[in-house]
Amino acid sequence: MHYLIVGAGLFGAVFAEQAAKAGHQVTIIEKRNHIAGNIYTREVEGIQVHQYGAHIFHTSNQEVWQYVNQFAQFNRFVNSPFALSKGKLYSLPFNMSTFYQLWQTITPQQAKAKIEEQRQVLKGKTPENLEEQAIDLVGTDIYETLIKEYTEKQWGRPCKDLPPFIIKRLPVRFTFDNNYFNDTYQGIPIGGYTQMVEKMLQHDQIEVRLNTDFFANKAAYLTNYDKIVFTGMIDQFYDYCYGPLAYRSLKFEHEILSIDNYQGNAVINYIDHQYPFTRIIEHKHFEFGQQEKTVITKEYPADWQIGDEPYYPVNDQVNAKLYQKYQALAKKDANIIFGGRLGMYQYFDMHKVIEVALATAKKELRN
Ligand code: FDA
Known part of the structure; x- marks a missing residue:
């Protein structure tokens, strides 16, 4: 079987890794100029910068933890914003x-x-x-x-x-426990997330093509492969025929500072209206960095319209109904698997995306 995977994010990478391991041919197309989707990290001043916002890996699922540990070693970071x-x-x-x-x-x-x-x-x-x-x-x-x-x-x-x-819930703890997550396992991959995804994709039967948008050549892609795993936006796949699904967007502003420590913590939330951003991330603290300089990122919430980067699905009733209509179309397309946060119109943490991708691959590849 020759799979075309649209999107080199975590869902696409896990599916690709599993499919190649099972002996299939995999071609991944990615419209950005890099792999790893939103978990992409790049090195700046010796520091791994989380390009699309703070990413802390956490899970209580032992299978998922063992899975990611094949591709990276995790440090002892605990999120205490x-x-x-x-x-x-x-x-x-x-x-x-x-x-x-x-x-x-x-x-x-x-x-x-x-x-x-x-x-x-x-x-x-x-x-x-x-x-x-x-x-x-x-x-x-x-x-x-x-x-x-x-x-x-x-x-x-x-x-x-x-x-x-x-x-629905606002967790309140009556202990002096500042760990943001309740999960058994937590940490940041040493060397960054991009390196982890690179290792997942290191296989003779996996080819990755960057700067390649599925919609530039949709008709050809639909005919040239046995099956497609699509991790882009499901409404875009169907030409927004029922109208666009809504999202909230974000803007990130990265800065290199010539000081060694800006805020003493990886994540500080800025509550007041006087600050237009919601968080400042100082990346070196994710990895206990000792570099002379530091890199910070301000995260600004933003409205979303077609063409902007979609980050958070708006899970209200209107959009849930709209998504169901797209899902009904997807059910008829037996050769397309919709996966990941955009294909399934759902907010997923990384461990959840891995869980769903492993389960999807298991079901798909069992024959
Ligand atoms: P992702 O978006 O990563 O991948 C999809 C890929 O498809 C993208 O690379 C995209 O460019 C590509 N694509 C789309 N359309 C295409 C087309 N037409 N042609 C070609 N390619 C196309 N989770 C967690 O566990 N801990 C955390 O701390 C955080 N923090 C966090 C912060 C912020 C600000 C956000 C928005 C999210 C998180 N997450 C998180 C969630 C995490 O980002 C998420 O689980 C994964 O990125 C989901 O991976 P996917 O593969 O589903 O999507």
Whole structure:
């Protein structure tokens, strides 16, 4: 079988690796000038720069952990971000350190009582918007100090105008545990993600063509290969025939600074409206770097329109229904497998994309 894989991101790379290992021929086309999709890292001043935003690998799935460890060695990085709000730093995720910083509470009982007291402002009302939902979950102080303005920047709208379902859960920990993730395994691949994906694609039967857009030659690609794994946008594949699916976009601004340490942590969230960006990443801290210079990246939320980079699917009812219509078309195309975050119109963390790609490959290649 000769597979054409559209997109050299994580989904495409995992599928390619599995297909080549099973003896198939694989051609990957990628419209960007590099492999690895959004997990792409490049070396600047000896530092691995996460070009499309902070990427921290975490999973509790042992099979996925063993899988990635074939291609990279992972360091001991644990994500413990801080949030800057009105001139003060707070620990994330919300935990006993955060409560101490907010209220000087010492015991879990004191912190719980404070949150409970502040939740009462809703007087048992069912939350009708994101503001009420957040207050119902964590009370007024945490909402106003750490959630409100950040969320408004992310979505470009007041929290009162956003639906409550956007935040179903807001994890609150009554321990002094600053680890953002709950997973068993966590780390950053030493040498960067690009090197990890390069290793996945190192196989005689895998050919990668960069700067190659599927839509420049769609008709030929559809006829020249036995099967296509498509990890681009599913609505674009069908010429937006039902209309475009909605996304939120991001802009990244990278800067090299001639100092060795800018903020002392890999990720700091900027809550206040006065900062147009939501986060600053200092890349060297992902790998405990000791270089003389440092590289930082400011992350700006942005509206999305066709032609912009799509980052986050907007999972509201309108878009869910629209996606179902595209899915129905996809079901009829037996020779096309839609995969990854754009092909499946779903936000996936890296371990999830790997899980889904391994399962898809297993099902596809079992014969
Ligand atoms: P990806 O987008 O990576 O790959 C698809 C590829 O297809 C792209 O390279 C694209 O150029 C190419 N393509 C599209 N259309 C094409 C066409 N017409 N022709 C040719 N090529 C085409 N996860 C996590 O576990 N920990 C984290 O910390 C983060 N952090 C994070 C931050 C931000 C800002 C975002 C947006 C996302 C994360 N993630 C994450 C999620 C992570 O980025 C995600 O799981 C993977 O990138 C998904 O890989 P895919 O292969 O699905 O898509």
